[in-house]
Amino acid sequence: MLTRALIVVLAILNLGVASWWLLRSEPAPAAAAKPATGVAELRWLPGGTDAAAVAQTAAAAPTAALVEREAAPTAAVAAAEAPAPAAAPLAPPADAPKPAEAAPAVAAAKPTEPVVEKPAPEKPAAPPRCVALGPFADRAAATAAQGRAGSLLAPARLREQPAASGSARYRVLLPAAASREDAQATVKRIVAAGLSDYYIISQGEESNAIALGQYRNREGAERRIAAVQAAGFQPRLVASGDAGQWWLEGQLAAGSEPAQAQQRSGAAQQRSLECTRLR
Template sequence: MLTRALIVVLAILNVGVASWWLLRSEPAPATPPQPATGVAELRWLPGGTDAAAVAQTSAATPTEALHEREAAPSAAVAATEAPAPATPPPAETAPTANAAPAVAAAAKPAEPVAEAPAVAKPAAEKPAAPPRCVALGPFADRAAAVAAQGRAGSLLGPARLREQPAASGSTRYRVLLPAAASREEAQATVKRIVAAGLSDYYIISQGEESNAIALGQYRNREGAERRIAAVKAAGFQPRLVASGDAGQWWLEGQLAAGSEPKQAQQRSGAAQQRSLECTRLR
C-alpha cells in the first residue's frame, strides 16, 4: 500500500516538472554594459561574419561558447575605441648655473633673526591743572587798580576791575578841578567854565583843597563819571574824589600757568589776595 502511494507521488512530481519545463519562458538577454560618453555603441546584427561566428560557437562545447560570447563584445569595443595618444614625458631641464649656489644656500644653516628692540611707550601725560583765579586789592580808587593791573603784567590772564561799594552807603563822589595858584586865577577859570555853558560850580576857599573848583557832588559813581565826561568835553581836566566811606576797588583775574597767588600779590602791590571762582569772571 505504501509503495503504491510513493509511486503516485513520484508520478505527480514528474508531471509537474515536465509542465514547468514546457511552460517556462525564455530568460531575458542580459543588457550589455553602456559604453562611456563619446564611445560608439556596438550592436549585434544577425548574418554575415557574426552569423558564422555564432554557428561555430554552437558547435563548440557549452563552456567554450560562453567564454567566446563574453570575449566577442569586449574585442569589438576595443576595436572601435581609438587609442588615446600618450602624453609625452616632460623633458628634463638641464641644471642651470644658479643651481649650485641655491643648493649651497639651502644647506647653509639659517642665521638667528635678531629681535627688534621693544619701543618704549611714552609716559602718560599728566592732566592739566584746573585754572585758578584770584582777587587782588583793595585799592582806593580806579586809577590805583589800573596801575596794579599794569604791574601784575603776564601773571594775570583775562582781568577786570570791580568796585565794592561801602557797606554804609554814605559814599560821596566829587568832581573837582585842580587847585589854582591864587584866588584870582581860580576866578579866571570860573569865567571860562561859565563861557563853556557849565553850571553847578564853586571855589573852595579853605582847607587842603583851597582855590580848587568843585563841579558837583554825587551819591553814585555813574553820575560823577557822566559829569567828568561833560567837563572834559568843555576843555577842562577834572578829577574824581571819593569822600565819606568810600568804596574799594579789586583786581580780579586768572593766574597764568605755573604762577602763584603770592607772586601776583607782591608784583601788583595789593594788600590782600583772595581765592576766586573762575566762573565769576565769565
C-alpha cells in the first residue's frame, strides 16, 4: 500500500517537471552595460588594429560626445556654486506701522511693575484751644449763652468769679404774697414743713415776700434753695451788693475761632484759657 502511494507521488512530480520544461520562455539577452559618465568607451575593432594605438588616439583627442558630456556637469556645478543675485528690497506696505508707532506696543508687551502709592503724610493735628466768654450777671444768663454757643464749645462749663471786695450777698426769697394774711399763711406751711430762719418783708418793693436766708457765697444759697424746693416751695435767688460774675468756659471746636464763639454766645469779652483748667 505504501509502495503504491510512493509510485503515485513520483509520477505526479515527473509530470510537473516535464510541464515546466515545456512551458518555460526563452531567456532574454543580457543588456549591454552602459559606460559610466566621464569614462572612455572601449570598442572592439576587427582587422588586427593595434589596441594600444587606438587607446593613445582616444586619450589624445577625445570624441566630441565625451567633451560635451564632461562640459555639462562642469557647467551645472559652476551654476550651483555661483552666488545668487541680491533681491531688490521690497517696499513696506502703506499700512505698515512706523518704528516709532511700534515702540509703544513692544513696551506694552513687557510686564509692568506694580506702582506702590506712598500714603500722603498726615498733617499734625492742631493743638486744642480753650476760651472763657463773659462776664454774665447771673447763672441764668450764662446758661442761656451756653445754649447759644452750642457745638462751638465742647466741653463747656459755667464758672462764677467771686467779687474781689467780698461784699456780695445772696438771698433766698419766696415771691411776694397778695396780702399780709396770705404771707402769714405761707409761713405756717413753711413751719409745718420743718423749715426755719424765715421772716416776712413788710416794706419796699418786696413787701409781703418771705426771706429764707442770706448768704455770702452762692454755694450756700443754692443748698438752701434745694432744701426749700424739697418742701414743696419755689424760691428764687437774689444777688445784692458787689455780686460775682459768671463766665462760660470751654474748648473750641475744630475749625472755629474765638470771635465766632463770642459773637454767637453774646458775651462782651473773650479770654484765652489753658485747656488743662477744664479737666
